[in-house]
Amino acid sequence: EDQVTQSPEALRLQEGESSSLNCSYTVSGLRGLFWYRQDPGKGPEFLFTLYSAGEEKEKERLKATLTKKESFLHITAPKPEDSATYLCAVQGGRAAGNKLTFGGGTRVLVKP
């Protein structure tokens, strides 16, 4: 069964203090690894999809990378508006169905 573990559970940063979030996964036949941002009481907002080891994607202050066992979300010089919960999810091989399996998320708080 597909499994996703995110660490740390919570992260408190000062504005401008760069950091990385970890997403470790076990999956049979990765079809995609997804990063989402979720604000309180809202649905997840799509950030990135990564498909193969070595792939990297960037968007503003965020950069996602992928290896065969984990993915990192790097936040460079964060601002208070980057405060949110960041969710990682995998879509496994066809035998596992078409579902996304999510980790528990990392709650990020950026203080000015």
Place this chain on the structure above:
Amino acid sequence: DAGVTQSPTHLIKTRGQQVTLRCSPISGHKSVSWYQQVLGQGPQFIFQYYEKEERGRGNFPDRFSARQFPNYSSELNVNALLLGDSALYLCASSSGIGYGYTFGSGTRLTVV
């Protein structure tokens, strides 16, 4: 373009009652998935529908059921509500199996 729309946004029900949640996907998207998110946890897969057929089912009891209509909108039904069914119910749409997923803002269900 309208995103994924869900209704109602909030709902309070009594134990034992039944509830129906509704989702309209992004125009042109034929796949709809349902997820349950308990406070402080990542979303858990409930169902996926594509072209009105069930394509995946998560580990939820038979009290949970869903369907997709010819216009690709979807309903999630939960019977005999339990206190533990209190959660944010998320709908996600996709243009096809294995493509990226866009989430709605969710329906907050509280069972008292």
